[in-house]
């Protein structure tokens with residue numbers, strides 16, 4: 040039977056067909072749907088959201104050492120978090136097959152950097168497979184598990200956004216029971232990387248690498264397609280598809296295994312074609328390694344861009360030696376630019392409005408709230424990696440001393456806090472900082488599409504479970520001053536943030552406001568607010584909240600004067616189809632021109 044599957048759905052299907060027993064992940068675009076699909080469709084696999092990628096990998100390591108097939112999935116930067124166990128897992132090897140799927144993000148559609156994770160395979164001395172469509176995504180995941188068992192190694196499978204999120208036809212097969220025995224067996228010299236054992240295992244890794252290199256020479260996923268021999272293209276993954284689309288007539292060496300590389304096969308290809316061109320997105324990974332073998336491709340990164348995602352047009356222009364210029368827009372009337380924005384009613388908006396008002400510098404983190412860096416809120420000032428906000432605030436407190444009090448805060452989302460914020464908060468208390476940490480608890484992992492985490496009270500499959508109490512956790516970590524605020528109540532937010540940032544002690548402010556898109560919390564929304572056009576003077580106080588439900592239009596003639604004779608250049612509007620009635624605009628309008636139609640339970644005070 041055939042089905043149309045996205046790359047991520049195909050990875051999930053591959054895990055199911057290969058008899059995977061345990062799958063763990065931390066969400067991150069473009070990888071998230073792999074675990075979501077397993078959770079929804081393949082109940083024979085135990086699937087979980089781990090609090091971060093390091094834990095996810097450690098969970099599957101445990102499963103593999105107990106003999107089960109296991110898969111961890113993550114976005115490219117997640118592998119940085121999991122890199123510590125990964126590098127030593129290379130020495131330990133596996134029992135049940137273990138595959139780590141890394142989904143890279145050329146073009147940074149939804150990431151903080153554009154790193155090329157092929158380097159990790161070389162760094163960890165483990166094999167990496169790279170599919171170029173959904174069928175290969177499924178096949179390579181299964182094959183990865185087999186290779187893992189055959190060579191006693193973790194295997195990485197690399198995807199990119201374009202593979203993970205586009206669809207293709209996939210041949211569906213029935214799941215097979217894998218040839219593994221699930222049981223605990225003591226293997227101290229293999230499992231316990233004390234220096235004396237690890238020294239021996241390093242030798243094993245090097246021997247394994249030579250065997251893998253040999254295997255790569257005959258691996259059917261590395262295939263030559265000999266056509267017109269004037270040009271031979273060495274490529275892999277999605278770049279193969281782009282190149283085939285532009286140059287179907289040329290010869291190809293399509294690598295399904297991008298590490299280790301098949302040196303003899305590459306030599307053979309160089310003999311068969313006149314000019315070799317290496318086509319790959321991001322870093323010159325293949326090219327560099329091929330050059331290091333002593334081969335001389337005619338073209339590679341000298342002509343193709345090193346940044347961003349490829350497409351057929353970029354390839355065509357680059358091959359002709361022309362610099363790529365984006366095509367002219369098809370429509371002459373272009374759409375107005377619409378930067379990403381916090382949703383109408385988003386609980387984060389009230390906090391960032393307050394930070395702007397208090398002129399506080401905010402060491403930031405990663406989540407929906409990072410969007411507060413954009414105008415008009417302009418109130419998030421750093422973003423490096425998940426969990427980094429708190430350490431930065433602590434460092435600032437130490438650098439600035441007393442002069443920094445009341446000048447800055449750290450802001451971090453609930454999922455991000457559990458991912459990487461707990462340890463730095465412990466440090467804040469331990470090393471006697473006065474930093475204030477604002478924990479934006481919207482009760483979900485909003486940015487990646489609302490996944491559960493250890494403080495939501497639900498597992499990946501929706502079962503009820505223990506729910507972390509952030510105030511309790513903060514107390515245990517040693518933070519004495521812990522306050523909660525309602526982010527939709529601006530007066531309260533301002534008072535609490537001001538008081539806490541001025542204290543000479545660490546503090547944790549928990550902003551408690553569920554994500555506005557969570558139907559579990561909001562069974563129905565409040566009635567939308569309405570602008571009283573007789574009163575609005577067009578001051579834009581409400582517009583400066585950056586709420587997508589609020590717009591502004593210029594007025595002329597009779598309309599340019601309010602009922603009580605005040606001049607105005609324009610008026611605000613509230614789109615009733617977008618407004619969930621959060622009442623922030625109601626609070627910032629000094630003229631009472633924004634009318635409430637129903638009391639808001641979100642606010643905690645009466646409005647009508």
Ligand SMILES: Cc1ncc(C[n+]2csc(CCOP(=O)(O)OP(=O)(O)O)c2C)c(N)n1
Nearest residue numbers: 067117405406407452453454455484485486
């Ligand atoms: C190491 C790493 N893993 C995963 C991600 C993807 N990611 C970006 S933000 C985020 C979590 C956002 O949730 P939360 O902190 O609760 O903030 P919200 O978006 O709900 O405001 C995730 C998982 C990432 N950027 N880096």
